[in-house]
Amino acid sequence: MGSNRVEDEGGIGSAVSSRRHADNEPYKVGVPPKQNLFKEFKFTFKETFFHDDPLRPFKDQPKSRKLLLGIEAIFPIVDWGRRYKLSMFKGDLIAGLTIASLCIPQDIGYAKLANLEPNFGLYSSFVPPLIYAFMGSSRDIAIGPVAVVSLLLGSMLQEEIDPKNKVEYQRLAFTATFFAGLTQFALGFFRLGFLIDFLSHAAIVGFMAGAAITISLQQLKGLLGIKTKAFTKNTDIVSVMRSVWTTVHHGWNWQTILIGVTFLAFILFTKYLAKRNKKLFWMPAIAPLISVIISTFCVYITRADKQGVQIVNHIRRGINPPSLDDIHFTGSYLATGFRIGIVAGMVALTEAVAIGRTFATMKDYQIDGNKEMIALGTMNVVGSMTSCYVATGSFSRSAVNYMAGCNTAVSNIVMSLVVLLTLEVITPLFKYTPNAILASIIISAVVGLFDYDAMVLIWKIDKFDFVACMGAFFGVVFISVEIGLLIAVSISFAKILLQVTRPRTAVLGKIPRTSVYRNIQQYPEAAKVPGVLIVRVDSAIYFSNSNYIRERILRLLADEEEQLKANSQQRIQFLIVEMSPVTDIDTSGIHALEDLYKSLLKRDIKLVIANPGQVVLDKLHASDFANTLGEDKIFLSVGDAIMTLAPKLEP
Incomplete structure (x- = not known):
């Protein structure tokens, strides 16, 4: 019984299929009712x-x-805030304190990546998390500056203004942040969030891995004690390594190297322990702050800064000063800030949405992508007016937030308040913090961005995806962050265009002891029907691929005829186009079918269509091609077509 089972190929319904075979007659595909x-x-x-x-x-x-x-x-906080219980606060408090201990040293280091003073990194972990806590829909995402966006922003800004010109450089940073937020808000407000999906996962993996290498190389300056003047401003690996090796005899400082390497090893070791034992998640979270405290104390009592160890020096005390008047709303830097802001905003948005979706899936709840964009955009717009630069979701902090047992966005509020306390009271204590520690913290933070396992999986699944991944990776590493991003976007679009313009087609055969027709390459046992060529088109038929599909079908027909002639077998009398995967067709597609029909007439071959969807069938009738073809040439399935055509086949 199982071997004689008939499968419904078009998914039109078991009732139709059973009635059809009970009567032993094919089901007729009629004219569909006109759509409004x-x-x-x-x-x-x-x-x-x-x-x-x-x-x-x-x-x-x-x-x-x-x-x-x-x-x-x-403001989703109004919704979940009514159900908030005191028992939930314990988890949020612990999580907030944990991510605060991680974010404070990271923020100081990330600000340096963006060529900004350390206090701007702390500012960006004070105001934006508060805004997000009220407007965001994710329970787990931790907001603040991140390495990739900081590097991207810093590299693009320094191409326009020398970071030594602090006032103008900061103004352009605020302007870029404003437009980054405006871009994110607009995408959410106009519900255009699907645009960020055009950047493929493979391209993101490659871009992030390249950024991890670039960021780590940039930190060699602080890790080795090389003075800023002697170090290149370029981010490509060749320029960076040249700067490193040309200063080996006169620019390296052994005390700095000792501090940096020792604490880098310590932080990485705590990460290793946490990976082995999930209960020790708190160790890599507090390791950076412990490293800062110990190294700062050691530098202070030994006065290692007198021996060439570079230190942070003064960090401005106090909360965010207003910066609305610093934003360029007119002038020559308006367009520059707009351009940089769009790029930084899109990268930040992609990272935040990916992180939010990941943790929402792990906890089995839903986040609203458009609300997320509005929340992220609002916090960056407000942040640009309060001396912040582009903030987004941080994967490392969000992972710690999740592992620490956060329940709601209150953990972001706790983190923000701790940063506020730091800005008001603790910042003077960072004066003797060595730059080598910040470099170590950044390197340890970006190690996770290099996802080797994901690259291997991409190679196994899709070679073209791997090309996109490697294109983005090498573009970032060997040219620049912006070029790497451009390559990632370009290859992603190229893949879409290739898939649209060159869709797959398959020759179908009949699976033995069934009435099912499948790809003969996938099922070698599938037998071709004598006198009939069955071709399936695995894509919608649009102006971009209609000519290719017509030519591809004719090439398949020519190959089949040549093979039959060589073996002295029955010639092709019917060409069946199986259209169940064809979700839509446009005017060019109809014209391509008409041209195919005319070409086949000249060869005395009849065109038959099987299983067209409702949209396609509507357009076939609207264009009058169905009448040209003949309604007796449109069938519910390939099986029905073969059943009807079999008596008409010449021996």
Whole structure:
């Protein structure tokens, strides 16, 4: 019984399939009812921009309830805050204190990556996390500066203004941050978040890995004690290594190397222990702060700064000063800030959304991508007005936040308050912190960005994806961060274009003892039907690929005819195009089918279509091609077509 089972190839329904075979007659595909153009456009628009139906909760609700739902939509904290319990605060408090101990030394180091003073890194972990806690929908994401965005921002800004010109450099940084936030907000407000999906996972893996190498190489300056003047401003590996080796005899400082390497080994060892034992997650979280405290104390009592060990020096005390007046809303730097802001904002958004989705999946809850973008955009716009630079979700801090048992975004509030306390009280204590420690912290933080296992998996799954991954990686490492990002985007788009313009086609054969027709390459036992060539098109047919599909089908036909002629077998009399994967067709696609039909007529071969979807069938009838072809040439399935055509085949 199992061997004689008939499968419904088009997914049209078991009732149709059973009735058809009970009567032993093929089911006729009739003319579909005309679709309402307005309803069709409305459905398409809704699925593109409002597939999650954000207005559903508001239906049939009183005005007071609608107002509350509207407030909750903008500020999710109003929703979950009503259900917040004191028992939940313990987890949020521990998580907040843990990520604060990690973020403080990281923020100082990341600010240096962006060529900004250390206090700007701390500013960016004070205001933005507070804004996000009220507007964000993720429970686990930890907000603040991150290494990749800091490096990207710093490398792009220094191409326009020398970091030594601190005032103008900071103004451009605030301007870029403002437009980064505006870009993120606009994408969420206009529900265009799907645009960030055009940057493929493979390209992101390669970009992040390249950025990890570049960031680590940049930290050799601090780790070896090389003075800034003697070190290149370029980020490519050749320039950096040249700067390192040309200063080996007169620029390296052995005390700095000892401090940096010792504490780098300590931090990496705590990460290793935490990886072996998940209960020790807190060790790599507090290791950077412990390293800062111990190294700062050692430098202070030994006055190693007098021996050439470079230190942080003065960090401005106090909370964020306003910076609205520093943003370029006019002038020559407006366009520059806009351009840098869009790039930095998109990279920051991609990282944050990926992190948010990852932890939401782990805890089995949903995040609203568009709300996330609005929250991230708002916090960066406000941040640009309060002396912050681009902030986003940090993977290392978010992982610690998750492992520490956070329950809600209150952990971000706790972290923000600890940073506030640091800004008001503790910053003078960082004066003797050696730069080598900050370099060690940054290197240890970006090690996780190099995902070797993901690269191996990409190679196994899709070679073209691996090309995109390696293109982004080598672009970042050997040229620059911006070029690497551009290569990543370009290869991602190239892959999309290639898949759209060169879709797969397959010749089908009949699986023995069934009425199922499948790809003969996938199923070598599948037998071709004498006198019939069955071709499946595995893509929608648009102007971009219609000519290729027509030519591809004709090439398959020519190859088949040549093979049959050589073996003195029955010639091809019918060409069946199986269209179940064809989700849509446009005018160019219809014209391609018409041209195919005319070409086949000249060869005395009849064109048959099997299993077209509703959208395709509508357009075949609207264009009158169905009448040209003949309704007796459109079938529910390949099996039905063969059943009908079999008596018409010439011996």
